[in-house]
Amino acid sequence: MADQQISTDTPASCCGAKATPAVTPSCCAPPAAADAPVWKRYDLMLWGSGVIIVLSYCLAFVLPHDAPLGLGVFTHAVREMMNLMWWGILIGMVAVGLIDRVPRQFVIGIIGRDQAFSSLVRAVLGGVLLDLCNHGVLMVGAKLYERGASLGQVFAFLIASPWNSLSLTIIIGVLMGWGWMFVFLVASLVIALITGMIVEALERAGRVKPNPNRIDLPADFNVVAEAKAGLRATTFDAAFVRDVAQRSVSASKMVLRWLFFGVVLAALIQTTIPTEVFATWFGATLLGLLTTLIAATIIEVCSEGSVPIAADLMTRAAAPGNAFTFLMAGAATDYTEILVLREVTGRLKAALLLPLLTVPQVVVIGWALNSV
Template structure:
């Protein structure tokens, strides 16, 4: 029996007679020791230090004060979207895949893309919280075209930020921005689905067919009745939300650090002062939006300044959309989720030309 335990039992704690070394080389049944995620914990430490320094009453040395203020601003703007994203990821982990497929529709179809775009517009989350949900939708079987359409349509099209945008730039421009952003999201998703059908990008390995006898409301009613809304359920949702969002949190925290470092050399006023309604100004706006990580709450007032102070509505639209299409956090998350650089890098290659054309049109029509 002892020989059997040594071969089929797992870790050294289960076989206390003598140490077991066979698991060290990865060939045993013990899981390999996980490596420290230095990017995650290093970025988290730098953000925590900057946030703590922002509460120091005495003035800090120039760059340190800029760094602390920048971290404080971004964290206080982003925390609610990240928190809601964590909760939604935790809840989605409890939802069977069939429900997600039923709501989003069949991947590779126009109906599925329209539903994904509508979900992105309706969902009230910032671009950092929405990344967590998009990654979870991919895991739950949504097609890559649907995920991309969902992400492109989402970040600043939330209900609350739409109201802010109406107050800042007026109803006409707000409606125009929403319509054009939905069109870009729909076209981009369609292109990705076409590339998948042609075999140029790999399909989602998590995809599955919806059972023919699946009835959404009947299954939903039965599922809700079986849920025990107690403390254990809420704790499990929180744990799942955090554990399954580590990949996204890593890039969000790194994005905060990088954004604050860049902000030390490029202020928001530069957008309004130097990015006018010319081709050069439009290209400069897209370049700046690519470099600087600005969350949806921060991009909305800056985009409004490009209309009210620079008289460049196309630049304003480009700033909002390019921040989504070229956002390095989003690109890295897509690469991590799909495991392919091609899938991630195609996002800016497909969306930015569309943004340029529409932005130029808006500037000429202003």
């Protein structure tokens, strides 16, 4: 069966996974040595951002909106965002805990090894279901390539993954509206499929080298049978609830650290950049779209942190296309992804295909959304 054929050495949570030699995922807190000082053993971004949010939320009840030094604007912005997001965060944490129980090899089995269109669809769905950030998902993509997935499947998986996890999709719906969430979701899946199809076509034409690690799944591997067996082996009792609760907290730390940081960053943007200036430079114009693309390329913020900023682009700049561009281009142009793909495939040209193929699609769709 697949359990004997596919390695399970990578745990479900990206921050606990074994990184490739070239990179430690920047979405996760840096590991601390056993003899490190106490303060170094804590995730300063998670706890620092969390403390700022708690203090700001409380101060927003006593500070007027026009309090000096921008404290009123900052604290009220934090409170408004958290009032909208809290239940989405809670549901997302539970979803993360449940997904964390799904064996990674099961996802690999779903994606498959053939290069048919159905395999690209499975790769996209696998990317959506895994609740990982654009850095953490790189380790899964690298593992898929090592296990024989084609470059087109890996690209489709990576493009679908960054913010299309269940928890972030819910938060996007809360912050930007469920209609726009659906539009963004469909648009990103279309980009993932088109990019995968182009890479597969280039490989068939001999312009892209095939994956030397390609192998076939065991003939007796059956995803439905594996799923049924896993459900039969699961006892839904108090121990199951405790396990999901523990996983919800531990596996969500990677998401929460960047999400909280993104809330603080978005509040700072609202405090320091007047709405009229923000709307001019990042508005629903060609200049605003290009400025957003440049900002997304330069700013090294994990996908979770980009969601509150994208929501600000949607609300204050009235630019849904810019919000979509910021979410998608930040992952497509991320230098970490390019370096990891270069390391895994051994080819810089293959790694550069990711931004070359995806960024034009993102810009076109962003322009179309701004024109609606």
